[in-house]
Each structure stands twice: as structure tokens, then as C-alpha cells.
Amino acid sequence: MIPVTGVSGRKIAVLGLGRSGLSAARAIRAGGGEPVCWDDGAEGRQRAEDEGFTVTDLTRGGAFEGIAELIVSPGIPHLYPQPHAVVSAALAASVPVDNDIGLFFRSVGVDGLPKVIAVTGSNGKSTTAALIDHVLRSDGRQVQLAGNIGRGVLDLDPPGEGDVVVLELSSYQTELARALTPDVAVFTNLSPDHLDRHGGMGGYFAAKRRLFSEGGPDRAVIGVDEIEGRFLAGQMAEGAGDDRVIRISVDRKLPGPGWSVVARKGYLAEWRKGRQVGAIDLRAVKGLPGSHNHQNACAAYAATRALGLSPKAIESAFHSFAGLPHRSELVAERAGVRFVNDSKATNVDAAAKALLAFDKVRWIAGGLGKEGGVTALEPFLGSVSKAYLIGHSARDFAVQLTSIPVEICETMEVAVARAAAEAAPGEVVLLAPAAASFDQYPNFEKRGDDFKRLVGALDQTG
Template identity: 70%
Template sequence: MIPVLGLTGAKVGVLGLGRSGLSAARALREGGAVPIVWDDNASARERAEAEGFEARDLRKAMDELTRLVVSPGIPHLYPTPNPVIAAALRAGVPVDNDIGLFFQSLGQGWDAFDVTPKVITVTGSNGKSTTSALIHHLLESAGRDSQLAGNIGRGVLDIDELINGSVVVLELSSYQTELARSLTPDVAVFTNLSPDHLDRHGGHGGYFAAKRRLFAEGGPDRAIIGVDEDEGLFLANQLAEGPGDDRVIRVSSGSKLTGPGWQVFARKGFLSEWRKGRQVASIDLREVTGLPGAHNHQNACAAYAACRAVGLAPRQIEQGLHSFAGLPHRSQVVGEKDGVRFVNDSKATNVDAALKALQAFPKIRWVCGGLMKEGGLEALEPGCANVVKAYVIGCEAEGFALQLPGVEAEICTSMERAVAEAAKDAQPGEVVLLAPAAASFDQYDNFEKRGDDFVAQVEKLL
């Protein structure tokens, strides 16, 4: 656990008692603060009370609070602030989250280390979980002490106490970067940007602004920026003092990057690192089975750059890439039968992520559908050339199928039927791919449950 420092004796409200909320309450108490907690769910309050925390309606405690710590799923501005947060805003009580507490506390403890630890943060729309897990894997495979936390793995305040030279890798969502009052990573990664969570951020500009805080307010020593979209180009331009400023490492998948600065890019399956106008390393990604497709090659470039920024050699990174198995629900190869591969990419919950999955394989029996997001499905058209047929699931299956651009579609509704029909139709050399391009909440609690169902149906066939 990382005790929260700087709030000894202060009463701190904790709103939301899921993983990050309870973790924050424990870390606050460990650091000498006095947490007062609340969750609208009575069973969550009972669990907290069983650990000795005082549960009380925080709207009635604002005059006592020094700070309000909020879990990431609770809206603080758009579409409307949660009533407790609205009360805090009116009372002038600072609103924060566990990420802010982590950086606040970490910054007060550096004197204890001979070799100061490093913090690498990863944000973006797609690929941040894979990139974060890959950085963690590469560090561990090279013998560096590393912990993975944040939006993946453990809550950030639940990690073990740091040791000399260790590295903390944090995946951060826009919900987390938008609210944290302290953001001071050593290395910050921006993978890419595509429309997502727009209601929560008041539109595309607000969504980008939430991501940008990690770089503009965090001031990382090194910023690794995916420049395949305009927002990434803009962000890299804002952070660099000139073309040769190697505090910014530009990353691309598909485009050769030139200039006197520091670049890492992938083209035709090869990763290249260039610095000061010269190539310094190259890695063949085509045989890295845990990272299929151009979108995963972008993840590999970002992870490579982050590890180079903390001192790993290209050969160490290359060895680690080949032992990376990938993450569940993200281009996860479930199995193969009669020359047909089954791939679970349930995490492809938006159009951009699904498009990248479609572009990773040449002949696809596509299991898709779910709770559609804003913007429609037209942007999928470039990847639909690889689709032999779509098998549509979800409560909106008919409406979803009508929006698919130029694709033969069968309405299946259930995962069981979709997998069975796709497997029956599939020919050797084809891929049965779950890449929903939609949220899961019409039929499943989350994308993991949806992916688990796909895997279960495939395992029946295998």
C-alpha cells in the first residue's frame, strides 16, 4: 500500500466504494487522514463499515471536509455533476481522485531512495491497456522491478512499497486524468484519439482536453506521442521546443517519420527507431504472435519508446516482445480448428478499435454488435473489405446490421448462435473475429463478460 501523505488529521470524503474508492480510503487512513465514505449502494457501505470506516451522506459533511476523493465512474461535470460533487463545488471543497493522491504522496518520499523510482503513464483511446501491460512485461523480462496499476491491474494506492530503481506503469483513462490534482509522471504516453465517452466530457474537444492534462499539467521528462491523428500532431508540437527536441518521442504505425528528433515507427511489419536523423534500431514485428495487426504494432512502438526512455536496450526489448502473450479480450487468439482461427477482441467497443481489428486479418467472419455509440458505423468501411460476412449480436442487431457499409450480415442476436453460424460457414485460412464496435451493456455487465462468452462458445467447438 502507498499511504497518502500530507493529509494527517484531515477529514477526507470518499465517494464511491468500488476498487479504487476502498483502496483510497485505506491509504488515507494509513497516512493518518480520517476518511468519511459514501456509496449509493447499501452493500458497498456495509463492506466499508465492516472495515471500520464511517459511512455518512457526504452532502451533510461538506463543512468538515478538507478534500473529496471521487471514483472514476462518477460524473463530476458532464452530463451533470453527481449531487455530492455538486455540493463540494459549491462549498469550495477540492475534488480529487486516487491518482492525484498517489502523485501527491509519491512526491514527498523521494529522499528515501538512492535510485529514485520512475512512473510511466499511458493514456489514449485505444491500445492503452495492451501498451501498459507490454511496457510492464518488457521491464520485467529485462530484470527491472515493475508494477502495473491504475485502470488495469491493481488500484494505484494498492501497489507494494517502491524500491530503488523500480518502475510503476499506470494505465490512465480520461476519467482519471481529467480530475487528478497532481500529475507528475517521468514518462507519459499518448497512444491515439478517437471519439469515445463524449457525453462524459461534453464533446470531442473536452475528451481531448482530459487526455492533454497529463502532458500539459504533468510536465513529464519524456512524452511519447502517437502522431497518426491531428490531436497527436498538435500535442507533440505544443510540447516540443523544436524539431530536434528529443524530450518528445513521436510514434506512428504506417508512416515513416523523419527529422532530427526521436522517432519510433512501424511500416510493413518492421519497427524502426530513428534519432538525430539516423536509424539506431530495427525489429521485425511480423513474428511477434502476441501483437497482430497494425494497431498492435503502434502499441509495440509506444511501449518500445517508453522502455528506451527508462534505459532499456533495443535487444532487451526485442527479446521481451517475443515472449508477450497479449491480453485477454484484445486480439486474443482463442484457438484454431481446421485452419480457422478464433480471435477475441471484445475490448473493441468503439468504431476505431473495431476498424483496426478488421484491418489486422485478411478474411474475416465478423461477430459484431451491441449497444451502439454516437457517430454511426460508416468509419468501418475501410476494414469491411476484409469481411466475408458479419454475424450480428445484441438487442439492436437489426439496426446495427442496416448500418454496416456493404457487408452481408446475418441477424443472430445471441453469441451462441453467432459463433456457431460463423464457425459453420468459415473456410480454412479465415478468422472468426469478435470485434463488436459497440458497448456490451445491452446483454453483458462489461466487455470482459462478453469476451468470456465468446471464448466459452468457441471452446465448445474446439
């Protein structure tokens, strides 16, 4: 645990008592503060009481008298579509609002220790963060992985000299944190997501941008395949040759004298001052299939090069990376048919990248569709033989997918059975939902687990 600094003798309100909220309460108590906890659910309040925390209804009048600040869990809205009532009360009482990420950054980093690499973006954050962690561990570094992946940031062991902390940070986390001081900040890409929470695309980008504009990293690794990334790189760099900014792309060679890492046709190349200084053949890296994973590889390569690792050490580590569950995860191969679980592909952009990673696809999609549906996926369906649609948006998706055969299956069980029965050797049965899971599953992990279970049952019966 990392004790929070600057809270000794002060009352600190904590709203939301899930993983990050309880972790924050423990770290505040360890730092000498007095946590005052609240959760809208009785179960969360009971968890806090079981650990001896004071639970107080922060929605009642006068609840913020004597409170120094409010710590809010990531899932609780603080601005759009409208602030939670407790957040509104805190703001009305002029009480500062922060989150566990802000507490982390203000409680570590004395004298530049440890090194902190923070990864944000729309897609690929988890794989990129896990890959950075894997590369550093393979090089013998002492590393801890936290944030949106792994442990809560305040649950980490106090880092020592030479240690590295790798954080995956969502827009919910970067938007609210009052302190953001990473040594290396990574921006993978940007595509529409969580727009209601951020008041539109501009607010969503602004939330990501704070990691750089307010974080002031020593090195900024920025994906420039979207206009927002190019804009951000331009804002962070003093000139074309400023090597504090490392631009990454899977679309094109990047001109100029600066530092860049590019992956094209399966080959990663590092360029500095107009010269190629490193290269990796990513086609042979089994844990990173497809251009979207090649973008993740570029980001991880750049971040670890920024910490001084050699190209050969990074390449060696790439080959031993097994990938993450629910992200282009090869589940099984049955009679020449591969079954791939990309349940994390919860939006159109992620699904497009998953579809482009394979040549012959039988596509399982659907769930709780997002604004705009899947119409934008039409240009990416050239490899799809048929779509098997599940969940709440199955019929809407069926209307929108006009260029390929579709079958409304409703449930994962029916979709897996139908796709497996019709798949031919050399094809891939791909779960890439392009939708949220909440209509049928509590999260994308449970959805992916169900897919894996059903594929396993095919092996037993087929």
C-alpha cells in the same frame, strides 16, 4: 499499500466504494486521515462498514462541514453530462475534489523515486502498459502495474530505489487528478469515445492532454497519426530536434532530426538525429498482430528506450509477450479456422484496427451501439466475408452495413455457431463488437469470456 501524505488529522470524504474508492479510504486511513465514505448503493456502503469506515450520507445538507477534500471514483461524473449531487455539494462548499490518481502522485516520487510511466489514449492503453511492464520485467527491473489495469494505484507496495511503476490511465482519471507527475508519459492515439462524459471531442482530448501539459514529463511518447497527437507533440517540444518528445507512427516515416519510432509493413524502426539506430521485425512477434498492435509496440519500445533499455533487450522481450485477454486474443484453431477474441474493441476505431489485422474475416459485432453506429467502418470491411450481429444494436448495424452480407443473430451463442458453420479453412472468426457490452453483459470481459466458452464448446461437439 501507499499511505496518503498530507491528510493526517483531516477528514477526507470518499465518494464511490468500489475498488478505487475503498483502496483510497484505506490509504487515507494509513496516512493518518479520517475517511468519511459514501456510495449510492447499499452494497458499497456495507463493504465500507465491514472494514470499519465511517459511512455518512454526503447528499444531506451540511455534510461537508469540516471536510478537507472529496475523493471521487472514476465512474462518477464530476462535470458532464452533469455533476453527481455530492460533487456539486463539495464544489458549492469550496471543498477541493480529487481522485486516487492525484493522491498517488502526491504521495510518491520523493527525490524522483520511483520512475513512473503513465499511458493514456483511446485505444491500446492496456496492451501498451502491459507490454512496457513485460519488457521491464524481462530486463530484470522491479516493476508494478496499476491504474486501469492490474491493481489500484494506492494498493501498490511502497516502491523503492530503482523501481518502476507503470500506470494505465483513462480520461476519467487524468481529467480530475490534481497531481500528475509522470517521468514518462505515453499518448497512444485518439478517437471519439466517452464524449457525453467530457462534453464533446475537445473536452475528451483536453482530459488526455492534462497528463502532459500539467504532468510535465521528462519524456513524452506521442502517437502522431491523428491531428490531436501532432498538436500535442508540437506543444511539448521546443523544436524539431527536441528529444524530450518521441513521436510514434504506423502511417508514415517521420522526417526531421528528432527522436521517432515508426512501424511500417511490419518493421519497427527507431530514428534519432536523422539516423536509424534500432529495428525489429514485428511480423514474427505472435503476441502483437496487426498495425494497431504495432502502434502499441512502438509506444512500449519508445517508453522503455527512454529508461535506457537496449533495442536487443526490448526485441527479446517482445517475442515472449503473450498478449492480453480480450485484445486480439487467439482463442482456438479449429479445422483451419482461427477464433479471435477482441471484445475490448468497444468503439469503431478499435474495431477497424482489429478488422485490418486479418485477411479473411467472419465478423461478430454488436451490443450497445455508440453515437454514429458503424457507418464509419465501411472503408475497413474489405476482408469481411459476413457480419453476424448481436445485441441491442443488431438491427441498426444491419441497416448501416451495406457493402457486406449480414445476419441478425441476436445472441453470442447463435453468432458463434453460425460463423463457425460457415467459416472455411484460412478464415478468422473475429469478435470485434464496435459497441459496448452493457445490453447483454456487465462488461467487455464477460462478453469475451462467453465467446471463449462457446468456442470451447464447439471443440467438444464438433
